[in-house]
Amino acid sequence: MLNPFSARQRARVRAFFGKPANIILVAFCAVLSVLTLYPLILLLLETVTVHAGKEVTSIKLPRGSFTLYSLKNIFATSRFNYSQLTFYQPLFNTLAVALTASLIAILFGGGVAWLITRTNLKCKKFISSVFVFPYIMPAWTLATFWATFFKNVNVGAGTSNGIMAAVFGIYMPEWFVYGYFPISLVLGLHYAPFAYILIGGILRNMDANLEEAATILKTRRWRMMMRITLPIVKPALLSTLLLVFSSAMSAYSVPIFLGSPVRYYVLSTKMMSLINNFPGQGYIIAAVMIIFGVSILAVNQKITGSRKSYTTVTGKSSQISLVNLRGGNWPIAIILTVLMILVAVVPLITFALESVIIKAGDYSLSNMTLDFWIGRNLNYLDQGDSTGILLSAKVLKALGYSLLLAITCSVVAGTSGVLVGYGIVKRRGSKLSTLVSNLSFFPYLMPSLAFGAIYLAMSTRVPGLQGFAVLALIGSVKYLPFASRSGVNAMLQLSGEIEEAAVIVGVPWYKRMIRILFPIQKSSFLSGYLLPMVSCMRELSLFVLLVPTSNTLLTTMLMQYSEKGWAQFGNAINLMIIIVVLLVNFLVNKVTGASIDKGVGG
């Protein structure tokens, strides 16, 4: 047998794989390529394939043949203005919504972050702990709340009045209740905690010496803000902009609730309506969304890459002098507290209320019942289910399934995050490390719905990749970015000597991980487990195409209930999801000290 490699090459390979960090990087490089690039190729194939049903009858070619029909329809059909209405207009709407949402998130989240970290604002504790609520809650929570609160007889179907009109007699105009404005605002509020955590983290760790020097030189406040504070947080601002932009782009449930009554389409809603009849066209929209995601990754890479030195101004310095808000303190605190209650607490109360009334719009005690929660034999309601949700085997089974899925994804993604973090940091600067770092961040930029569509295509080709397996796989891959980010951040804070000491005495690698590295950075690592878990519990778009039945997960069940119009059961389930997520977050925080902000901000 001839060996094509020389002894020296073999020795080099052996030495390379002698380091655990290299093994990890190579393994993850291979696995992630398969899990992100292979599906991408499948998706591209779907865009030029004839699918069963209407495509066969319209194109008049057998199923599975090659066709440019879908591409032509989406991009270049002027008949009935088809491409314009199906693609270009929704694309424009998507970009408008995503851009506005990111600006709102930055202004609101960044502003609050500044108030909390750099001023003597009152009620800081309440505001900062409730501020992350909108991110923990499913995005549609705020959307449905918005619609039920502001709807009135002058807008949309115009059949009934929401609380604003019924109680306060204020009739908001249509642009305020449905369409571009509320979609952008709700998404902006939902992702504001992102900005809060990213920008707040930098403001908190910022070297106060710079500001102190400026103060000594009698620099004015606004000048300090413009010349020192803003430049330092600029990379974080841009990162937030890009992250929120790509998340908002793929949002599905918010535009469905707030857009459809006024015929406002975005790419994600158009894709969902196409994928049933003309799957090829649906897949093309998915591909376009992914191209945007990848471009955003590239831009982000360029910006943060070239500005790296800026963000590392984090030498822990002496006290930061807090800005005295003086007379503005109480008004700002009160406004923010009221806003937080409106955004985070009132929706929960509304859901509770809506889940106990029988006939919509009638809030008298005689119209109330706990049947939707604990009733039995509810056939008189004729709302699909005959048992209250807390007693319904179907709902409890879905709750169990959702929890099991969330735990599985959190364990797989969290553990991978720790390993990837170790590998990337140990081999920092190498090409392999950068590649794995990008690959592990890539799923974040894949729009959930499009990612789901690809895995659907993959599941029909790979035997055994159905049901729980495909859900757990996609969840783990999709949430890996959260875990790998907190893994990298945690490892970056650890000095190399800690591990080296153990290496010298010959402690094997797995023991170093379990006994030394993990315990030191426990709370950071655990945050990497928590975020996938929380995100998974409230995820809809990623799973909606892959669930075996609508009843499989709480979120898909909720979506079905709202489509069927079984509002009370739907509201009860919605509340159940939020309470479970808050409870998990609270418990993990109390027991381990891990928290959401540590995971995102690092």
Place this chain on the structure above:
Amino acid sequence: MKRFLSLALALLMVLCLVPAAMAESVADLAKAAESMTHEELVEKALAEEGTFVVYGNTSRIVTAAENFSALYGIAFEGSNLKDAEIYTKLSTEIEGKSKGADMVMIQDGASLQSIAIANGYLVNFVPASVKANVAEADQNPLIQQFINKTFIWNNKGENVPAITNVWQLTEPQFKGNIVFKSPDAEQVNMNFLVMLTNEEWSGKLATAYKNLYGKEIDLGEYPNAGYKWIAEFLGNCVFGNSDTTLAEEVSQETAQGKIGLFVLSKLRSSSVLTENLTVGQYQAAETGVAIEPFSGFMYPMYAMLSSNASRPYTAMLFIEYLMGADGFKPWGKSIGAYSGNAEIAPLEGDLPLADWKASLVMEDPAYILANYEDVYFFVNMFLQ
């Protein structure tokens, strides 16, 4: 050596094929079972093992399966899914050769033909015991029941929209006052629009136009009266996501002057204030003045066997059950459901199926498939 190997491989392949060829397909079993009596079906069904799996796009299929399961002591699993989800699951399961549904109940005849029947996912079966009571045209694929979506309006206040001609709905005062589930959210709604473009309905619409306005219709750019009506009707509509919600909304005290085109049986929901609603066709039956030329549309719900059923006889027995009076009970207890079995009369107070059929637009899957793309492109213009 090589020759031996290829021979062995060929032999192996043949051996693998033999059991597959020997096992009778579900279609063959169903054909043979069409002459079986009820007792024979029961005997065969009870001899089968495993959980009986049902998919349906009506929520009440689960209730029917529960009753069926209690009657025969057969364990079941029932899922209420959307049409598209059912087709995705059928194709994944049948082509992936994994265990899936035994029996499926589904609407939207065009998709049924072009996806499920064209690819052999679903198999037809007409039970001998009910064959004589099902119209010939409704036997393949077998129609278990018909469902209607009809004009229903709020009867409160001064400006009650009691229409007598569908062209009234295209007038400016109806702008924003008609609710309809978006045709891209539910296929049967799109099917209805496609049907309006055929010769029969576009002709009837042209006549209705003349009867209302006393002059010939001016088509302008539109190919026929069907297209014109679709364009102007959709232009006045507000789209919803769920028929139940639409029924609820139109029934509100505050919804005066509103009219909807939605499923009649949604009036059963406890959250709908039925006293505020008037069903156009019921009023027509009383006054003798019908809405010209239609008062809504009707579509069938089909019951079929899955071609990879692991309990085929149980599925056949269940279809027989669904076609009988007991099996129809979950639907028959409220208005808006009409059994495919002529012996089962609609609920007291509702109209006979024949009356509805005469005043509603019925689906023709062949026409829909042939013209779907054209009408879809056209309708797409009015969705946003």
